[in-house]
Amino acid sequence: MLTRLSSAAKEVVIGEGPTVLIGERINPTGKKKLAAALMEGDMDVVRREAIAQVEAGADVLDVNVGVAGLDQVKMLPVALKTVMDAVDVPISIDSNNPEALDAALKLYKGKPLINSITGEEKAMASLLPLVKEYGAAFIALTMDDEGIPTDVDRRVAIAHKIVDRAVSMGIPQEDVIIDCLVMTVATDHTAAAATQEAIRRVRAELGQNVTAGVSNVSFGLPERDVINSTFLALLIGAGVNCPIVDVAKVRPLVLATDMLLSRDEYSARYIKAYRERQKALEAQAAQQAQPT
């Protein structure tokens, strides 16, 4: 099953070949500097993050302006326009505010991803019509009006429900990307395995493409990087093919994982990315060595 996203000039296809990386860094959660800049309407940080992530190998960029007190209806389109002007990759418009999404979708050129829609009745009722109207793809979260089920069966059932609802409205099935949700393993030692199992079942039963964010899993634990990167490899092994990640940090690991899952003939992508990183480091070193 192929999900096609596009910017004005570029198409990205999820579901064939290597893992598609959605860059997570344009999101003010936990980022004071970005939050302050967004509050002031200063788009410099957004622009720089967009360019840096695409240079690091992001295939799609997530854009989120969720700061308490900020007018999303006004600022989501501004941030979106900034990113569209700065880079040419498809965008994941990250909001559950219908008016903000509507304003953003109006000016988007291409086929965007909407991140995200839960199985809550209110969310489906208010957001799926926008998906349909603008011909977008969207990320479906496996939670509903009763919260996030710890139970694998119930998460898979919610995935089925959202897909069925979307299809019944005329949204193509391949435009639903599932996020099986990652919970903290320190408070429930079965949580990480449950997510992997839910992902395997969604892939087997529905065939949908699957996304995930990994960092929740290690909340409260020391040396989170080793947990997060190990989990990302396991999730890709389980069927995640478009994770939302800090691209600069995880790309070598994702390239290695793709290579180890038969998706990189002659190790060509892995070696090319390595050489590009080496070249960038050399250029940096040369610049620093120059007299100022």
Added chain:
Amino acid sequence: MLTRLSSAAKEVVIGEGPTVLIGERINPTGKKKLAAALMEGDMDVVRREAIAQVEAGADVLDVNVGVAGLDQVKMLPVALKTVMDAVDVPISIDSNNPEALDAALKLYKGKPLINSITGEEKAMASLLPLVKEYGAAFIALTMDDEGIPTDVDRRVAIAHKIVDRAVSMGIPQEDVIIDCLVMTVATDHTAAAATQEAIRRVRAELGQNVTAGVSNVSFGLPERDVINSTFLALLIGAGVNCPIVDVAKVRPLVLATDMLLSRDEYSARYIKAYRERQKALEAQAAQQAQPT
């Protein structure tokens, strides 16, 4: 299926709970210093490697004295005795020389692992009787007189063949640990996925416990550590439960992987190992700060 190994004082059970780590460092392949020491009959390096690996968390130690020109029949028992005197973990006796194995098995206290026996007729005929005689467990390699098959079906068939042969001789089925062999991904981009698939099938069809060494996979490629550690996580996810590894290097990753596969309630093992590493680092720093 549980495989029990033991030293004189300690039992290690493979197949329940967390991953069992077999320490790989007492092996002269590619280690000039160890090779030279073995040639001179100097057991200091062997002793130090044994202690260091157990301190780093090794559950079992592999002992290999394979240096060209060295008398294995004489030296394998000497090295084995050195390790038995230095630490109390079970040992994987690593040789395919029947006389050397016989001499080593004679003096071993407990139930050892023999590493390894292929599906070659000659190997099975000469080595399985030793397994039977001494009540050992052994690692079966999925290769035979025609070499290492690239084909998954044939590797699984060889695993079946060796298990059948062992069982027909009265060796308990659980004492056969399978190694599905790891080939280089740079020369065959399907090689790493084939190994994972063979492991899944061996676990599903036979139920045997499974070991693996990972480092071959990255031969000829840059930044081998990221490939090897990613592969180790994927292999454990596929069913490997007693890999042969450089324990100090990979233990944090293996503990994270076990935690992410529901094998670490309250993240207790992960947190304990982290604290022990911190304490060791602090002790080291304190020692270095002392006036000499």
